[in-house]
Amino acid sequence: MEPSQKLSWESADRAFKRIRPKKVLLQLPSGLKRKGLLFADEIRRRYGCEVILSGDSCYGACDILPPPIEVDAIVQLGHAPMRLRKGVVPIIFVPMLIDLELDRLIATALPQLKSPVGVIATAQHIHQIKDAVRILQASGFKALIGKGSSRLSSPGQILGCDYSSATEIASRVNSFLLLGGGEFHALGASLTTGKTVISLDPERRDATVRKVDQDAFLRRRFAIIQALAEAKTIGIIVSSKLGQKRLRLAEELLRSARNENKKAELVLIDDITLAKLQELGFDAYVSTACPRLTLDDGASLGRPVGTPGELMIALGKMHWDDYAMYHWGFTTRRIRRRK
Ligand code: SF4
Known part of the structure; x- marks a missing residue:
């Protein structure tokens, strides 16, 4: 079954109301670039502003270049907000949230987890982190979430450049449960904490033990x-x-x-x-x-x-x-x- 994906417009609604931009530059990560027409239409329909699509790369929330043309705001779609020290124009984030089938995936992870468990998540799955903690606790595990640095949008989030929410609790847990797929974040979490990381990947049916070949x-x-x-x-x-x-x-x-x-x-x-x-x-x-x-x-x-x-x-x-x-x-x- 395809994992369900949705854009979260709530914080963007508030930001558009506050900033009232007439013209915005729309940045999309490469996986969403082909849907640029659709998203530009959606933004025009919702907020009645002019949209210019950026054809440049956009790998993360950090990926903001001062716009070479005059716009009132940059809209970045697909990434969780990041506090950036200096921005030339306001930046409006529209995160993409992907739901994991938590009950089923965590059930497959339980035999490999050692309590207490640190729970961490990539930006697309961070909205489910408290549910993951509840499921672990209901299964008799102690579960912890680290706050992490101010670069992160929420407690428990990890970035490829910031594992502070994991390192902060590493000495108090025996394993980590990662809500997020791919190898890179699991490798980073494992290398920086020295603990086993079990990841829940939206593309897979079972939890995956990342046996990191350090x-x-x-x-x-x-x-x-x-x-x-x-x-x-x-x-x-x-x-x-x-x-x-x-x-x-x-x-x-x-x-x-x-x-x-x-x-x-x-x-x-x-x-x-x-x-x-x-x-x-x-x-x-x-x-x-x-x-x-x-x-x-x-x-x-x-x-x-x-x-x-x-x-x-x-x-x-x-x-x-x-x-x-x-x-x-x-x-x-x-x-x-x-x-
Ligand atoms: S790992 Fe950090 S610097 Fe790299 S794209 Fe992600 S947020 Fe940006």
């Missing part, structure tokens, strides 16, 4: 660290997207690289692509933008692209034993010298 992942990352250590020239990538821009961190990394006699420069990029990296021609890159592209899809970039932590290991300023997924809490100031 060794294979770390071997791949070690090769990148070696490439960074050997690189003579390093491009430190700063994203121009509002929710991914970390200029101060990039400047700290630049100083560290130059102190170790690397020829390094800051590079401002919106979407990181193979063509752009090849054209720029650095031996290796470090991205302070979304970690997903670097960690999940790095092989497609044609050049070694590391995370800030990986550069610090390559420069000998951080110990390999302290390896962690790059996340939004990472700053170079927190690094302990363990040499």
